[in-house]
Amino acid sequence: MGRPKRADEAGGIYHALNRGNSRAAIFDTPDDFDAFERIxxxxxxxxxxxxxxxxLMPNHWHLVVRPTADGGMSDLLRWVTLTHTMRRHAHCHTSGEGHIYQGRFKSFPVQDDRHFLVVCRYVERNARQAGLVTLAEDWKWGSLARVPSVKLRSFDFQPGSGKLSSSCSSSSCRRSMSR
Incomplete structure (x- = not known):
């Protein structure tokens, strides 16, 4: 019997995450973080x-994802975790030496607008809560650091550039993320 199909509908919003096997680091250097962003x-x-x-945190990552086709998030994250694992093993010359991730990614549907704000705030403040930075926007490997000073919300990667673009301005939201 196969695994139950996870919620992954076009237009839905989901908080997805995965972490290193046994909570081990999956990103050791700035180049590791950058490589994952490129993937x-x-x-x-x-x-x-x-x-x-x-x-992106040293031993896990969080994404707030909106699939634009049914099954899109599962397809994306299956490809990302598999590709990241294969490329990391190739780069570190550790092919066949074990798992990088603890398992499949986890995902949770975002219920409404208020929940969306709570999830984004949680995701974008993760490095601050872990004591890695004083201000959330100072963590280089997160969407908050990619936002111009008065803009926030609705991020899209620019394929191939490894960069994000944003639309919708809100300096009050940005300030609330930093607290």
Missing amino acids: LAEGLSRYPCQILAYQ
Whole structure:
């Protein structure tokens, strides 16, 4: 019997995450973080999804994802985790030496606008809560650091560039993320 199909409908918004096997680091250097961002951008050029917020932490990552086709998030994240694992093993010359991720990604549907704000705030403040930075926007590997000073919300990777663009301005939202 196969696994139950996860919620992954076009237009829905989901908080997706995965972490290293046994909570081990999956990003050791700035180059590791950058490589994952490039893989994610490449995946977004292949699969129908938007990233609304994200945060890469040393031993896990969080994405707020909006699939634009049914099954898009599962396809994207399956490809991203598999590609990241294969490229990391190739780069580190550890092919066949075990798992990088604890398992499949987890995802939770965002219920409404208020929940969306709570999820984005949680995701974008993760490095601050972990004591890695004083201000959430100072963490280089998250969507909040990619936003111009007065803009926030609705992020999309620019495929191939590894960069995010944003629309919708809100300095009050930006300030609330920093607290």
